Amino acid sequence: MLSQGSLAVFLDFDGTLVEIASDPDAILVPPDMGDRLRVLRDRLEGRLALVSGRALDDVERHLGRLDLARAGSHGLDRIHADGRPAGSIPAPLPDEVITKLRHFAQDHGLLFELKTHGGALHYRQRPEYEKQAQAFAADLADKHGLAVKRGKAVVELVRPGASKRGAVEAFMEQPPFVGAMPLFIGDDVTDEDGFAGAADFGGFGIAVGERPSERAQYRLDNVAAVHHWLEI
Numbered sequence: 001m002l003s004q005g006s007l008a009v010f011l012d013f014d015g016t017l018v019e020i021a022s023d024p025d026a027i028l029v030p031p032d033m034g035d036r037l038r039v040l041r042d043r044l045e046g047r048l049a050l051v052s053g054r055a056l057d058d059v060e061r062h063l064g065r066l067d068l069a070r071a072g073s074h075g076l077d078r079i080h081a082d083g084r085p086a087g088s089i090p091a092p093l094p095d096e097v098i099t100k101l102r103h104f105a106q107d108h109g110l111l112f113e114l115k116t117h118g119g120a121l122h123y124r125q126r127p128e129y130e131k132q133a134q135a136f137a138a139d140l141a142d143k144h145g146l147a148v149k150r151g152k153a154v155v156e157l158v159r160p161g162a163s164k165r166g167a168v169e170a171f172m173e174q175p176p177f178v179g180a181m182p183l184f185i186g187d188d189v190t191d192e193d194g195f196a197g198a199a200d201f202g203g204f205g206i207a208v209g210e211r212p213s214e215r216a217q218y219r220l221d222n223v224a225a226v227h228h229w230l231e232i
Ligand SMILES: O=P(O)(O)OC[C@H]1O[C@H](O[C@H]2O[C@H](CO)[C@@H](O)[C@H](O)[C@H]2O)[C@H](O)[C@@H](O)[C@@H]1O
Pocket: 012, 013, 014, 015, 016, 019, 020, 021, 022, 023, 024, 025, 026, 027, 051, 052, 053, 054, 055, 113, 120, 122, 124, 151, 152, 153, 154, 188, 190
């Protein structure tokens, strides 16, 4: 299918390109994954974008330097394949918020992930604190005019406006994406925005794994099936 017509592919990272692991640094990334993505990008004549909840420098720490379109921080931080920014540079979280998240994590034995444009509380190792972490993040977001992102065993604070839908829109309005039919592949709840973004431009979503999706039209069983389908 990828070779038919003018398709654009938007790819989530964790749970889609790489398997979920016990913590964000424990993921196993095949050493040639960057090269495989480059081959896919060339097959798609440049119409490939990585759209992750992670900070972009974190994604590149795992994949090596990326010379393809990419968006990090849930779509807020966007860069074209040639390195030009695709939108304004977002502000980091206020220091006070970072400190509060860090202290909450320390007090409850959670993992705190500081990102360039956000801060996440991971409760995969302490699932009993899920509700408290969610409530704490929601309250902090209210007090500071921030937004909450929820994911697999994680809750995160970000600047309002961070959305994978926005990332799809920003890329689809520019060459080489403009006029193509987008498909967005992702496994998590934040990818629902990406599926909506693809639909906005006449495309569709592909959900990965067992999580029921509200918006994806198609499904792939797991990360291996994503690799197989994309032939990467
Ligand atoms: O949008 P994505 O690229 O899928 O990023 C979503 C979040 O992924 C990471 O957390 C998730 O993966 C970890 C490693 O497998 C796992 O330990 C954690 O429980 C998952 O939530 C990343 O750490 C987050 O910053 C991303 O937002």
